[in-house]
Amino acid sequence: MVAYSKPQSLMSMLLTVFVLLQVSVAFSHNAHSHPAHRSPAAMEAHLEDTRSMLIARAGKVTVKGAPDGQYPRLxxxxLKKNADQWNLFLxxxxxxxxKPKNDPMSYYQIAGIHGRPFVAWNGGSQTGGGGGYCPHGQxxxxxxxxxxxxxxEQAVYQNAQEVVASFPKNQQQRWKKALTGLRIPYYDWAAEPPRGEGAIPTSMRDQTVSVTxxxxxxxIRNPLYSYTWGNSLPSEMGWGPSNGFATTLRRPVQNPTRSNNNGVNAIFGQARVGWRQRVFALFASKQPWGYASTAAFGVKTIRSNADSFESIHDDIHGTVGGTDGHMSYLDVAAFDPFFWLHHTNIDRLLTMYQLVVPNTYVVxxxxxxxxxxxxxxxxxxxNTPLVPFQKDNRGASYSxxxxxxxxxxxxxxxxxxQRSAKQVIQAVNRLYGMGERQMTKRDGEDAAPxxxxxxxxxxxxxxxxxxxxDKYAMPGSYQVHCFLGAQPANGTAPSHLPTGLVNGTAPTTKPINGTTGNGTANYEYGFDSSYVGSHTFLGGSIAGTGNGTAPTLVEGCIPITAALQEKQANGELASLHPDHVEPYLKENLSYKIIGPNGQEFAPEDVPNFHVQVKSCEVEPSTSEDELPGYKEYIELPxxxxxxxxxxxxxxxxxDTTPDTPAESPEGYCVSQQTIRYVDPAGNFLYEEVTGM
Known part of the structure; x- marks a missing residue:
């Protein structure tokens, strides 16, 4: 079986060439005629009409990624350090x-694949039970x-090509150089940010940006800050946070409705410590990729770790969206530009993890x-077709x-x-190990206690x-907030956090404690001295899974280790051994459950909800080329x-259990096969033998 052996499809190549020719002809015509005959607006309209016509003729879109070879996502x-490439990306x-919403390569349609508006993409048809395409918790x-x-990424690259063609001919070589190797960037929310900078780069928080x-x-309006549907939400979307607000929101506050991007930044400065611990522990666990990649409780046949990359992913969603932002709802999350920077980082971590556990993959x-x-x-x-992503012009989907x-x-x-486990392990130790500097007030607006x-x-x-x-227990997401010490009172803002502007990135601005859509106080727990961390159960706008038979149980964790290390350093705890930790936690550990619109829930009112303190002995690594050894987690009852x-x-x-047969999905048979990996030009990369 050839995983990828053909160059970019002829129709796709013709589309790109034709569009570029149209632009060139337009500029040439404009240079030799009266400006009134070919205004920039008219040229833009002509380009879009031509593109729509060619898309209609071309048929289905084939997923190839960026077409110019193999380059790193940064x-x-x-990426911002390369000024021309950054400008071109923006x-x-x-x-x-x-792009027009009827274009299958528009932001609206590609973001809409994930969830709403619950329609077929790329000429496909509904073959399942409804909802969106995204397989979360699976x-x-x-x-x-x-x-x-x-x-x-393919769409971004195509739009970059069109941008290059829009520049005068004598400037195009400069921008063609910037186009080479342009890939979508990732945002590493777990790594320590540069000293003096906020946890979230200002390029993701500024409302406007200067470009050439x-x-x-x-x-221009910063396309990494938000996405807008226009004056109102399209009717086919059916629903949206904050009563259908037509622009994506992050931890929104009301009166007027707007994002609290500085609040998100400050909270990320706190939460990052927990995410870093989770990433580090997952790599050290070396459990099979199939179990570490998904939060699905029933899929995990090995219980060596209480966490997964998907579970960490869920908490980033919940922390960005808050109680009523778009990132907190699976069916609309992909419209927030934050989604793509976040998911690219998840893909990065999963790709790195493949090299640490090379003989494991999807189960x-x-x-x-x-x-x-x-x-x-x-x-x-x-081997299951990953619908709706077509890999060739015959209609076959990627697996x-x-x-x-x-x-x-x-x-x-x-x-x-380098495709090297050693390179990955060194990076994991450097980026996510427990030895980073302690944060101080000099580190910027996200400085954390x-x-x-x-x-x-x-x-x-x-x-x-x-x-x-249960992942879908509520209409929206719900978060578990963990404390080591006295809990703060809900609805009371910490005195050391003055209110201020919620947008922009001026260093004097601070997060504010506003109200949620129903007027309930929106307390930012992350700034209390007793706060440890949170975990999010990321759901959709409708409660339940739609199958009417069983809940979707998922598992995640909230790291307590760094907080306990601080207690040990302060003399409050003799050691990290369970003999000392267990009684200490019995007296000091607590949590709150906060659901949609900031409502607090009692644990007994949340279906299928369970918590358990777990601990495992750690064998420290002896060099940067190895990870610590994490033994089996045991419960501390x-x-x-x-x-x-x-x-x-x-x-x-x-559920999938150890006794579940590895049966073949309907429609194809599974056998041992040799997969030959080649690049888009057909050049051989390597091959491997797989079998289910």
Whole structure:
């Protein structure tokens, strides 16, 4: 089986060439005729009409990624250092977001694949039970998003090509050079930011940005800040946060309705410590990729770790969106530009993890809810077509095996350039190890009182609060906030956080404590001295899975280790051993559950909700070329909390368990096969033998 062997389809190439010719002819005509005959607006309209006509003739879109070879996706701060490429990226994003909504390569349609407006993309049809395409809480979570990011990257690149063609001919060589190797960036929310900078780059928070266009320097709306549907939400969307607000919102506040981007930045400065611990522990666990990639409780046949990359992913969504922002709802999250920077980082971490556990990948699992392309109960595996992402002009879709090597889609990451586990491990130790500097007030507006942790020592234990719940228990997301010490009173703003502006990035602005859509106080727990961290159960706008048979149980965790290290450093705790930690947590550990619109829920009122303190011994690494050894996590039952009573997990009808046969999904047979990985030009990369 050839995973990818053909160059870009002829129709796609003709489309690009034809559009560029149209632009060139337009500029040539404009240079030799009266300006009134070919205004910039008229040229733009002509280009869009031509593009729409060619798309209609071309038929279905084939997902290829950027067409110019294999180049790295860079951290957003690194991409910004290349001024011309950064300028081109911003202009491409602006053009992309302004594409007509009926264009399958528009931002509106590509973002809409993920969830709403719950319609077919790329000429397909509904073959499942409804809803959107995204397989969250399922075994294909990581692999499905890979071609999804590739079509997004492909669209960005195509728009960049059109931007290059819009410049005068004598300037185009400069911008063609910037176009070479242009890839979508990622935002590493777990790594320590540069000293003096906010946790979230200002390029993602500024409302406007200065760019160079053919007419010179201009200021435009920042396409990384938000996306807008226009004056109102399209009727086919059906629903949106904040009563259908027509621009994406982050942790919104009201009167007037607007994003609180500075609040998000400040909270990220606190939450990053926990996310870093989670990423580090996952890499050190070395559990199979199929189990580490998904939050699905029933898929995990090995319980060596209470966490997953998808579970961490969920908490970033919830932290950006808050109680009523777009990122907190699966069915509209992809419209926020933050989504793409975040998911590219998730893809990066999963690609790095592949090299740490090279002989593992997607495991068979049953679809646990009705989706647009799949029905609940269907068994999916690494050969299942990842609808709706077409890989050739015959209509075949990519499978997880097809996209196991990212270079098939024209990209890699700085840490995977050498395809070396050693390179990845060194990067993980450097970026996410427990030895970073402690944060101080000099570090900018996101300076945090949270202890950043120290390197593991002999005899240390890693301790977490494991949380299990129904992913779709509520109409929206719900968060578990964890405290070590006295809980703050809900609805009371900390005195050291003055209110101020909510947008822009002036260093004097601070997060504000506004109100949610129903007028309930929106307390920002992350700034209290007793705060440890949070975990989000990321849901959609409608409660329930749509299958009517079983809940979708997922598991994640809230790291407690760094907070306990601080207590040990202060003399409040003798050691990190369970003998000392368990009684301390019994007296000091607590949590709150906050649901949509800021409502607090009692644990007994949340279906299938369970918590449990877990701990495992850690063997410190002896060099930067190895990771610490994390042993089996054990429960600490004496650290009792509400909903921490012992319970027995009973596999449901849609779960995958050790006894589930690796049956083939309907429509194809599975056999041992050789996958040859080649680049878009057909050049051989490597091959591997797989079998289910």
């Amino acid at each position: 951290d957003i701060r690194e 202009l491409a994003m602006e053009r992309f977001q302004n 075994n294909t979570f990581g692999s499905w998003h890979r071609p999804y990011l590739a079509i997004y 266009k053919p007419q010179g320097k201009v200021t 068979p699992g049953k679809v646990n809810r009705n989706m647009f392309q799949w029905k609940a109960g269907q068994t999916n595996d690494a 997880s095996n097809d996209v196991k090597e990212t270079r098939v889609l024209g990209y890699y990451y700085p840490e995977t350039q 949270i202890y950043a942790g120290r390197p593991f020592q002999a005899g240390d234990y890693d301790t977490v609060l494991s949380v299990v719940g 004496r650290a009792s909390l509400p909903a921490s009573q012992p319970w027995t997990y009973t596999p449901g009808p849609l």
